[in-house]
Amino acid sequence: MDRILENFITTLRRSGVRVSVAETMDALRAAELSGYGDRGALKDFLAASLAKSLLEKKMFEVCFRHFFAIDDVVGEDFPIENTPTPPAVQGTAFLTQAFLAGDGGGLTLAFNEAAGRVDIGSIQSPTQKGLYMQRIFQELGLESLDRDIQRLTEEGGQEALAQARFLEVMRDNLIARVRNLIERQLELYARRRSEELSEGYMRSARLSALEERDLARIHRLVQKMVKQLKDRYSRRQKAARRGHLDFKKTLRQSVTYGGLPFDIRWKSKKMERPEIVAICDVSRSVSNVVRFFLLILYSLNEAISRIRSFTFCSNLVEVSHLFEKYPLIEALARLKSGAGLPILMNRTDYGISLCDFRDQYSDCLTKRTTVIILGDARNNYWNPRTEALRFIAERCKRLIWLNPETPSLWGSGDSEMEAYLPYCTMARECNTLGHLEKVVEYLLRKN
Amino acid sequence: MSIVTEKFSTVESVRLGLKDVGYIATKQIAHTVYLAFHLGKPILVEGPAGVGKTELSKAAASFMGVPLIRLQCYEGLDESKALYEWKYGKQLLYTQLLKDKLNRIIEGETSLAESIDRLHQYDDIFFSPQFLEPRPLLKALQEKDGAVLLVDEVDKSDDEFEAFLLEILSDFQVSIPEIGTIEATSRPFVFLTSNSTRELGEALRRRCLHLYISFPDQKLEREIVRTRVPGISERLTGQLVSFIHQVRKLDIKKLPSVSETIDWAKTLVLLHAENLDRDLVRETLNTFLKAQEDIRITEEKLHTLTEHALREAT
Numbered sequence: 001m002d003r004i005l006e007n008f009i010t011t012l013r014r015s016g017v018r019v020s021v022a023e024t025m026d027a028l029r030a031a032e033l034s035g036y037g038d039r040g041a042l043k044d045f046l047a048a049s050l051a052k053s054l055l056e057k058k059m060f061e062v063c064f065r066h067f068f069a070i071d072d073v074v075g076e077d078f079p080i081e082n083t084p085t086p087p088a089v090q091g092t093a094f095l096t097q098a099f100l101a102g103d104g105g106g107l108t109l110a111f112n113e114a115a116g117r118v119d120i121g122s123i124q125s126p127t128q129k130g131l132y133m134q135r136i137f138q139e140l141g142l143e144s145l146d147r148d149i150q151r152l153t154e155e156g157g158q159e160a161l162a163q164a165r166f167l168e169v170m171r172d173n174l175i176a177r178v179r180n181l182i183e184r185q186l187e188l189y190a191r192r193r194s195e196e197l198s199e200g201y202m203r204s205a206r207l208s209a210l211e212e213r214d215l216a217r218i219h220r221l222v223q224k225m226v227k228q229l230k231d232r233y234s235r236r237q238k239a240a241r242r243g244h245l246d247f248k249k250t251l252r253q254s255v256t257y258g259g260l261p262f263d264i265r266w267k268s269k270k271m272e273r274p275e276i277v278a279i280c281d282v283s284r285s286v287s288n289v290v291r292f293f294l295l296i297l298y299s300l301n302e303a304i305s306r307i308r309s310f311t312f313c314s315n316l317v318e319v320s321h322l323f324e325k326y327p328l329i330e331a332l333a334r335l336k337s338g339a340g341l342p343i344l345m346n347r348t349d350y351g352i353s354l355c356d357f358r359d360q361y362s363d364c365l366t367k368r369t370t371v372i373i374l375g376d377a378r379n380n381y382w383n384p385r386t387e388a389l390r391f392i393a394e395r396c397k398r399l400i401w402l403n404p405e406t407p408s409l410w411g412s413g414d415s416e417m418e419a420y421l422p423y424c425t426m427a428r429e430c431n432t433l434g435h436l437e438k439v440v441e442y443l444l445r446k447n
Numbered sequence: 448m449s450i451v452t453e454k455f456s457t458v459e460s461v462r463l464g465l466k467d468v469g470y471i472a473t474k475q476i477a478h479t480v481y482l483a484f485h486l487g488k489p490i491l492v493e494g495p496a497g498v499g500k501t502e503l504s505k506a507a508a509s510f511m512g513v514p515l516i517r518l519q520c521y522e523g524l525d526e527s528k529a530l531y532e533w534k535y536g537k538q539l540l541y542t543q544l545l546k547d548k549l550n551r552i553i554e555g556e557t558s559l560a561e562s563i564d565r566l567h568q569y570d571d572i573f574f575s576p577q578f579l580e581p582r583p584l585l586k587a588l589q590e591k592d593g594a595v596l597l598v599d600e601v602d603k604s605d606d607e608f609e610a611f612l613l614e615i616l617s618d619f620q621v622s623i624p625e626i627g628t629i630e631a632t633s634r635p636f637v638f639l640t641s642n643s644t645r646e647l648g649e650a651l652r653r654r655c656l657h658l659y660i661s662f663p664d665q666k667l668e669r670e671i672v673r674t675r676v677p678g679i680s681e682r683l684t685g686q687l688v689s690f691i692h693q694v695r696k697l698d699i700k701k702l703p704s705v706s707e708t709i710d711w712a713k714t715l716v717l718l719h720a721e722n723l724d725r726d727l728v729r730e731t732l733n734t735f736l737k738a739q740e741d742i743r744i745t746e747e748k749l750h751t752l753t754e755h756a757l758r759e760a761t
Contacts, residue, residue, distance in 0.1 A: 018649075020653050022653065022654075023653060026486060026488065026656070029485075029486055030482055030486065033481075033482065033485055040474060040478075041458060041478055044474065044475045044478035044479060044482075045478055045479075045482050047475075047657075048478070048479040048482055048483070048490075048656040048657055048658060049482070049486070049488075049656055051657060052491070052652040052653065052655070052657040053493075053652065053657070054493065054659055056657075057657075057659055223646075257539065262539060262542070263535065
C-alpha cells in the first residue's frame, strides 16, 4: 500500500506542493492509522500532514480527487456478486478466475499493478490513450480472457454459456473502467502540465504565467533581503554581545541594592526595524525593466511595514499609498502610466527629482534608513545635482543604487552614474532576477 | 494518560468528546485532532478570525481533562516572557536574609580569594529551581499529566521567536544554562493559531499538522448556535443562520464570524424574538457588523436579505 502513497506524494510534488521527507513519514503513519478504506478520513489525515497552507490545501484537494479516483474505478463496486455457480472453472486466465471467484480485492490489486507497470502517470496527450489502453489490457491478460470466453461459447451447454455471458459483461465493464481510468489520468497529468491547475488560484492576479513565477521569486528574494536587513539586530547578534558587561548600567543599578552589583547588566544592541525608502525611475529609458523594478517595489511594500516609496520621471511623487489601495496589477499599471499621480512623464530629470526628494521628503531620512534607488541615471544632460544625492547619503544609513545597465556603460553618454557613484554605499547592476539574487548575497556576505 | 488515550481511540469518540464540552467539530477537525494526538505533533490552525481557532484548543483541553496553558504572541515577545525568568526579587531577599549566615561562612578566611573560594562551594544555590519563574512554555513542559499548550496568534511574533519555538516543538526540551536540560515529563498537546498577518516560516509549517478552519456551513452553524445558545427556537436559528450566510456573501470589510452569530443569537433570545423581521434586524445589526460602512451596505439590502432568510428557513 505504501507504493500508492508514494505515487500520490509524487503527484503532489509535481503539482507544486512542497513535501518534505519528514512529512512523508507523517503521511505514512497517518495512512496506517486511517487505512485506505475510509476515504474521508484518509483525505483529512493526508491533508493535515501534507498540505500546509490554504493554497496547498486547494492543490491537494484537486490531486486527491483525481488520484484516488483511479482506485474508485475498481475499488468501489466491482459487481461480481451474482457469480454463476462455478463448478468447473476451466479458464486458466487470471481474469477468468478472478471474475468467477468474485475476487474483487485481487482484481483491484492487479489493476493497480498493471496501471503502475505501464507507467500510466506519464501519459501526456489524448493521442496516447489507445496505446495505454492496449498496454493495460496486455498486462491484465485480456487476450486469454477472450480466449476463455471463446472456448466456453464453443463448448456449449447451459452452464458454460452462462459463464461466457457473465464473463463478457465483466469484460465490457473492465474495458469501460480502464478507459475511464485513462481519461482521468490524462486530465490529471495533462492539466498539471498545462498550468491549468494553478490558474484557478492565480486568477486574482492576471499576470502572465512567466511573470507570476518571477513575482514569486522576487517575493522570496526581497523577503530574504528584508530579513537580512532585520537580522543585523537579531537574536544571534544580541547573544554575541552578551559577554560585554555594561559597567555603567550595572553600577547605576547597584545603588538600589546598597552598592552591591547584584543586578548585572549586559551591553545590548538596540533592536531596530529596518526603514526603507525606495525611489524608482519610471521613465522611458528604463521602460523595459520598469515592470521588474515595480515588482520589486511592490514586494518591498508587502514585506516591510515601514517603507516609503517614490517614483519619478521629470519630477518625484510619493506612491506608498498606491500599494495599499490597489491590487498588484492595477498598482503596476497606475505606477507605470502615472495615472492619477501628479507626476510629469516628460524627459527624465534625476537632478530635479533628487531635489524634490530633498526638499519635500528628507524628513523621512533617519540614521536607520536604507535608501534604495532603482534607475539608470540617464539624465538627458541636465544638471545631475549631485549635492542633493550627497545630502540624502549623509542623512541615511546606507544608499543602495540598483542600475539596469552594466557597469561598463555607467558614465557613457548622458549617464551620470559616475557622478553619483561616490555617494552610494553600494551600486550594482540589476536587471534580472539573477542580479537581484547577487545583490542579496552581497548584502549577506557583508554581515 | 491511559484515560486520555482511550478518549482518542476513534475519530468518532474525539468528535463526540469535543461536542460534550460544547465544541461542534467538523469531521475534518476531528480527524486532525485525532491524528495529531496519535502522531504527537502540534497543530497549526489557520482560518478567518472568529471561526473558533482558539476555542478548539480550549475544548481540547477540557476534553482531555488537562490544563490549558496559553501563550499569547505579540511583537517583541522573547524567551524571558515565554520560557522562564529568574525571580530576582526572591534572590535579593534571600541574600539579605542570609547575610549573617554568609558572613559566618566566610568568617575566618583571611584573604579575599579564600572567601570567594569558600562561597564558590555554594554558588549555585541562588540559581536553583526554587528561584525559577516558569513562563508558559516551561510550564507546559513541567505539567506532569500533560497539558494543552496554545500558542495564540503565532504570526504576531517575530521571526526570531518563531525559530526559537521550532527548537521546543521538535524536542520538547529546553536547556537552562544554570540548571541543565529540562525535558517534558509528558508531551503537551500543542496548538498554534495564526491569522496570516505575516507569512509563517516554511520550517514551522513543515513541523506541524495543518488545519484550515473556514466558516461552517449552515447545518453546522445551526448546530453550533443551538449548543451555545440554549433556549433558542429552531425556526429563529434557521432564519438567523441563513441571514448571516447571506451577509458573508456581501462585499463587506469584516465578515461576521461564528462568535458574532452566537452573540446575535443571544441578543435575539434576550429580546424574546420569535421571528426575524426587518426592524429587529436593523436594530441589532451592530452585534455582528462592526464597521459603519458594512452596516450601511447591509442595510441597503435588508429587505431582500430578510425575505430570503425567512423563505429559506421554512
